[in-house]
Amino acid sequence: MDIVRPILQALFILAVPPIMLGVIVKTKAQFAGRVGPPVLQPYYDLAKLLRKRSVFSRTTTWVFRAGPVIGVTAPLIAAAFIPIGDGDAMVSFDGDFLVVAYLLGLARFFTMAAALDTGSAFEGMGAAREATFACIAEPAFVMGLLAIARANHALSLSGFLGPSVAAHWPHDGPSFVLVAAGLFVVMLAENCRLPVDDPSTHLELTMIHEVMVLDHGGPALGFISYGAAVKLFVFAAMLIRLVIPITEPGWAIWLALAGGTIAISIAIGVVESTVARLRLTHVPAFLLAACLLCALGVVLLVR
Amino acid sequence: MNEWLVVAGIGLLAISGLPGLVLSRTGSSGERVAAGLVIAGAIAGIAGSLRALIAPATAVPIRLGWLVPLGAFHVEVDALSAMFEIQVFLLAALGAIYALAYWRQAEHPDNGRKLRASYGVMVAGMALLGVGRNVILFMVGWEVMAIGAFLSITAEDHLPRTREVGYLYLIATRVATLCVIAAIALLVVALGTSEIEGSLDGGAPLATAIFVLAAIGCSIKAGVMPLHVWLPGAHATAPSHVSALMSGALIKMGIYSLLRFTSLFTAPPLWWGITVLALGLVSGVLGVAFAIGQHDLKRLLAYHSVENIGIIAMGVGIALIGRATGRGELVALGLAGGLLHVWNHGVFKGLLFLCAGSVLHATHTREIDHLGGLGRRMRWTSSCFVVGAVAICGLPPLNGFISELLVYLGFLDVATIRPGALWLIGVVSAALLALIGTLAVACFVKVVGAVFLGEPRSSAAANAHEAARPMIGPMLVLAALCFAIGLGAPVIAPALDHAVAAWAPELQLQPTGALAPLTKLAMVYVPLIGLTAAAAWWLARRFRGAPTQVGTWDCGYAAPTARMQYTSSSFAQMLVASFAWALRPEVKRPELSGPFPATSEFHSEVYDTVLDRLLVPSVERVDEQRRWVIWMQAGSAHAYVFYVLATLVALLIWKGGG
Numbered sequence: 001m002d003i004v005r006p007i008l009q010a011l012f013i014l015a016v017p018p019i020m021l022g023v024i025v026k027t028k029a030q031f032a033g034r035v036g037p038p039v040l041q042p043y044y045d046l047a048k049l050l051r052k053r054s055v056f057s058r059t060t061t062w063v064f065r066a067g068p069v070i071g072v073t074a075p076l077i078a079a080a081f082i083p084i085g086d087g088d089a090m091v092s093f094d095g096d097f098l099v100v101a102y103l104l105g106l107a108r109f110f111t112m113a114a115a116l117d118t119g120s121a122f123e124g125m126g127a128a129r130e131a132t133f134a135c136i137a138e139p140a141f142v143m144g145l146l147a148i149a150r151a152n153h154a155l156s157l158s159g160f161l162g163p164s165v166a167a168h169w170p171h172d173g174p175s176f177v178l179v180a181a182g183l184f185v186v187m188l189a190e191n192c193r194l195p196v197d198d199p200s201t202h203l204e205l206t207m208i209h210e211v212m213v214l215d216h217g218g219p220a221l222g223f224i225s226y227g228a229a230v231k232l233f234v235f236a237a238m239l240i241r242l243v244i245p246i247t248e249p250g251w252a253i254w255l256a257l258a259g260g261t262i263a264i265s266i267a268i269g270v271v272e273s274t275v276a277r278l279r280l281t282h283v284p285a286f287l288l289a290a291c292l293l294c295a296l297g298v299v300l301l302v303r
Numbered sequence: 304m305n306e307w308l309v310v311a312g313i314g315l316l317a318i319s320g321l322p323g324l325v326l327s328r329t330g331s332s333g334e335r336v337a338a339g340l341v342i343a344g345a346i347a348g349i350a351g352s353l354r355a356l357i358a359p360a361t362a363v364p365i366r367l368g369w370l371v372p373l374g375a376f377h378v379e380v381d382a383l384s385a386m387f388e389i390q391v392f393l394l395a396a397l398g399a400i401y402a403l404a405y406w407r408q409a410e411h412p413d414n415g416r417k418l419r420a421s422y423g424v425m426v427a428g429m430a431l432l433g434v435g436r437n438v439i440l441f442m443v444g445w446e447v448m449a450i451g452a453f454l455s456i457t458a459e460d461h462l463p464r465t466r467e468v469g470y471l472y473l474i475a476t477r478v479a480t481l482c483v484i485a486a487i488a489l490l491v492v493a494l495g496t497s498e499i500e501g502s503l504d505g506g507a508p509l510a511t512a513i514f515v516l517a518a519i520g521c522s523i524k525a526g527v528m529p530l531h532v533w534l535p536g537a538h539a540t541a542p543s544h545v546s547a548l549m550s551g552a553l554i555k556m557g558i559y560s561l562l563r564f565t566s567l568f569t570a571p572p573l574w575w576g577i578t579v580l581a582l583g584l585v586s587g588v589l590g591v592a593f594a595i596g597q598h599d600l601k602r603l604l605a606y607h608s609v610e611n612i613g614i615i616a617m618g619v620g621i622a623l624i625g626r627a628t629g630r631g632e633l634v635a636l637g638l639a640g641g642l643l644h645v646w647n648h649g650v651f652k653g654l655l656f657l658c659a660g661s662v663l664h665a666t667h668t669r670e671i672d673h674l675g676g677l678g679r680r681m682r683w684t685s686s687c688f689v690v691g692a693v694a695i696c697g698l699p700p701l702n703g704f705i706s707e708l709l710v711y712l713g714f715l716d717v718a719t720i721r722p723g724a725l726w727l728i729g730v731v732s733a734a735l736l737a738l739i740g741t742l743a744v745a746c747f748v749k750v751v752g753a754v755f756l757g758e759p760r761s762s763a764a765a766n767a768h769e770a771a772r773p774m775i776g777p778m779l780v781l782a783a784l785c786f787a788i789g790l791g792a793p794v795i796a797p798a799l800d801h802a803v804a805a806w807a808p809e810l811q812l813q814p815t816g817a818l819a820p821l822t823k824l825a826m827v828y829v830p831l832i833g834l835t836a837a838a839a840w841w842l843a844r845r846f847r848g849a850p851t852q853v854g855t856w857d858c859g860y861a862a863p864t865a866r867m868q869y870t871s872s873s874f875a876q877m878l879v880a881s882f883a884w885a886l887r888p889e890v891k892r893p894e895l896s897g898p899f900p901a902t903s904e905f906h907s908e909v910y911d912t913v914l915d916r917l918l919v920p921s922v923e924r925v926d927e928q929r930r931w932v933i934w935m936q937a938g939s940a941h942a943y944v945f946y947v948l949a950t951l952v953a954l955l956i957w958k959g960g961g
Contacts, residue, residue: 054846057855059758061678063689063751069842073835077827091827093820095712099699099827101737106698109744113689116752116869118855119675124752124869131745132877138741139734146718146730155715215856219845223838284881298730 006090008254013079016258017229018042020236020265027269028200042229049222057215059119067114068220072227074107079230081157082237084257086249088158096156097145101138104190104231108134111224115212126211129280133196133208136287137189144179144186144294148242150301151175161241163249175300180242182293187235189287191228194272196283236264305351305380306365309388309434312348315340316395317427320420328416334408337419338399341426345396348430352388355380359801364436373497374439382801383566386642387433387552387559390649394551395426397653397777398544404771405660406458406542418458418542425451426548432556438487438497445483445560449476452553456541468536471914475523475533479557482520486564489513499563502809505571505627514575517564525557527616528586531609532914535593538605539669543660546601550608551653555645558615565623566806573627577728580620584735586613591742592882595749595875596909600659600669603750604652607695610739611648614710615641617732621713622806624725631812633716638806639799639815640709647702647788651694654781658688661770661778662754666763671750671871676759680767685755687778692747694785697740700828702788705821711736712819745878753871760865790828793821872907879909887912 022039029036038044056064078100080090089096112130115123145160151172152160169176189196192209201207213224240260246252278286319340323333355362359382367376380388399422408415428447435441453476457469491497493509503510519530526534534554538546561579565571590609597603618641625633661684662677663669678685694701714736717729759765769775788795796816803812816822857863879888886909893903910916935942 054849055853056846056849056851058852059676059756059855060851061685061756063678063756065842065846066839069835069838073831073838076834077831080827080830091823093823095708095715095820098708098711099824102697102699102704102740103831105696105740105744106693109693109696109698109748112744112748113751113756116748117678117756119757119865119868120855120857121867121869122858124874127748127752128869128874128877131741131748131874132881135738135741135745135878138737142737143730143734146715146733149715150718150726150730153719155719218849219842223842298727302724302727 005085005087009080009084009090012084012257013076013082013230013233016261017233018046018226020232020261020268021225021229023262023265024269024272027266028273031269031273042225046222046226049225050219052218054218054220057118060117060215063110064114064117064215065220067110067117068216068223068227070110071107072223072230074103075227075230075234078103079234079237082234083158083162083241084237086251086253088162092156092158094155096158097149098142100157100234101141104234105134105138107227107231111212114216118215120215123212123214126208129208130192130212133189133283133287136284136291137186140182140287140291140294141186141190143291143298144182145238147175147179147294147297147301150298157238161238163247163253165242166245166247169245172301175297176242178293178300179297180239182290182297183235183239183242185287185290185293187232187239188268188271189283189290190235191232193268195275195278195286198277233261236261240264304363305355305361306363306378306434308347308351308354309380309430310365310378312344312346312351312392313427313430313434315344315347316392316423316430319344319399319423320416320418321423323416323419328412329409331408333416334403334419337423338403341399341423342396345392348392349389352380352385352392356382356385356389356798356801359805369437369439371439373437373491375437375498377437377440377498378434379436380434381805382798383562383805384433384559386645386798386802387555388430390555390646391426391429391433391552394548394649394653397657397780398422398548401544401547401657401660401774401777402542404773405544405664411458414458414460418455418545421451421454421458422545422548423451425455425545425553427451429553429556433559436499438491438499441499442480442484442487445556446480448553448556449480452476452545452549455545456537456549458542458545459540465540468533468540472533472537475530479520479523482516482523483560486513486516486520489516490564490567494567499567501567502569503567505568505575510568510571513564514568514571517561518579521557521561521564522582523557524560525554525612525616526609527557527582527612528589528609529913531586531590532911532918534609535602535605535911538608538656539599539602543601543656543663546605547653547656547660550605550656551649554608554612555615555649558612558619558641558645562619562806565619569626569809570629571623571627573624576620576623576625576627578620579616579623580728580732583613583616583618583620584732586610586616587739588613588735588742589885591739591746592878592885593909593911595742595746595882596879596886596888598671598872598908600662600671600674600750600754601656602669603671603746604655604659607655607743607746608648608652610743611644611652611695614707614736614739615644615648617641617736618644618706618710618713621710621717622803624717625713626807626810628725629810630716630720631810632818633713634807634810635800635803635812635815635818636709636713636716638803639796639819640706640713642799642802643709643788643795644703644706647694647706650781650784650788651691651701651703654687654691654778654785655695657774657778657781658684658691661774662767664770664774665767666761668761668763671753673761674754674759674764675757675761675865675868676755676764677767678755680759680764681755681769683775684770684778687775687782688755689751690782690785692751694789696743696747698744699824700789700831701785702792703785705789705792705824707736707740708824709815709819742878745875749871749874752869752874757868758865760868760870790825793825796821876907879907885912887916
């Protein structure tokens, strides 16, 4: 099992993330009364993009090419810290959730730098917004996970999101509910979903992630889309592990995780179908609410 | 042996600029001799301090007599000193090499020789401060460092702005010296000896006074917010290799002094640690917030020094909390994190200032919004700057992440303390450190983007050229160190343990390697780098032959110009607005009216709130009242002789009466 589990985990991380995008799009189509593209469409898109050719602006340097590469490798390594399945994650140590946060920060750094490398005012705008909103989302993320960590007497993701977390729900449930709500908002913001950003539009003055990658094409764009899917999966998997009510390690956790991934994608799809995008100036307040939810989760642990 | 090597190194540094003073003003022999002496001194000093760091048991203090009252030539290199000495010597040597091309005698005939002399004196003072264990020797080091730095900052003293900045520095360093002298006087009373050794109870009557005075003096030197007022201007105006040395090493000597003072106290009160931690948090958050608002490349980097000193202070604060509560793991994690961040900040900030100097040398402007597109024109400089930027943001796998992780782990340990309310401090501090990290990412993406990426915004940037080899060499050394410390952290950890043990000798501490997952983290870096290399290789193969001479997608607009790019000010605008309560930005908005509005402009500027909005106005207000006291300082020698006489008589009466 010790050799099989990491392989299964790696396959899960590599294969599952794009399906989330497919499920979200399908959900939104259902809400709009359309049939929508097949759930596996993101995989077809990736295969198509990887075969395409690329074009580069004469303004760009190596930084523009580094953006997509680090944009996919850093989230993949970050995913290795998430406890997937019935045991510990592939890597686990005290404070590993900070490594996850900072690996995603590394990806963000190079994605934003690549956007600025084009010299386009549009992409600069997107990068500035990404940088600003991350500043509010990140403290919320750290505070939320720290609340779970303290309640569970463990400092690693595998420790405090493993089966033990379900055992602490009866005692620290209120705190966990608040943190889960906060982390859900952080997930929406960090992955540029509605109501913070609209991933389905292009060339709109109010968007963030899509505008940063406007000049990337072909395999580079494929890398970026895949990296974005992996990042979404990282946040979703943490949230799922927080709420799975299974205390015994076993195959049921694998099923719960797979089901949870679909469920959370549907939830995102529902949010995206029913909520309008916030005005840009209101986004910080929305994210501060997430911060406050996580802070309240911490405060509820005082006794 | 170690001590004598370091002393020899200090001597060589001190005299390095002197031969140049008598050599030809036009030839280059003086600068070569100076660089050679600094390098020789640095090699001796690094050899001695490295040995002391690896094997602290080899320390053999030098104790020679000295005719000065209370004085003795007492030099000791323990692991704590060695940490700081290595940094001083390394940056001194790299700065001297860099100056060979950056501040050539041929280009600066008026001040080149003076600068080299004061540079040598400054670094010698820093190195002496780090090893002097007699209070007088310590103060000599402190003062020589301060005066040498003043002379180095004011190298271009024909410029009024430089003189202003120099005077401000002088005032700040005088105040710091006053506080430290007072602290030392009390220390001599408390210890009963003029040597800085032994141990005191943190609850002793004089302990609080010593701590407060030392903390104020050292915080001014280190540039802790709100006592940082001298720092941004001095770092921005000084020649870039001096900025690199000051930011990389000089301000750390404030941290060193604070550590040396606090190491004497066993069981310090809990509020010491909480105070230092709080100062660190304020410095960290506001330092980076002010940095985001800057347009001046070197001033921006200077504010990041305030931020990073904040992170170091957080580590020291955790260690003090641990020492107060008897929690060894907090001492080990906090101090190891703080000390490693001292090194890391020296490496990446030294690197960034050298890169900034190279940009300044090539374009003659520090104004970020006049630059752009330098990545294609200065490949080495821009790549080095990107490495430094990733490192200073604390992103893995470079060195900044390791020290920030150690500080984080200290916070996590605080956050799991039960019972009591201390744990809330850990949670809040960790969240604020996360905020600092993302703000730093925002700030450095802004700088990298505006300076090195995109299209040049001015002809100066368009015609920029790559720096000369003596400038690139030191940058490459520091960039390589960013990688080496980041990837080789488990190897460095034992050295940190020695330094931590030297600070808190009464505690039995676990090694950092056992408390922090350094080895596991290094193992994670292998797939990270491997995967990145593989993906980059595959993409590079796919990109071969791709068209590279098309324009950026401009939404169909036919005539884009470089001025339409997002500027650093626009990038920072949202963040500056959200920190407006502290930054108080001055914004001049364009006034547009009528169907054909006249040309107008937008301008925003972030001044230093503490200096420009608090200190300067209040000093001016005092100045208005000066006629009430000005008669005392009329400039008459007779009056001054009378003051001296009157004081003497008063003292005689006082003593005679007692």
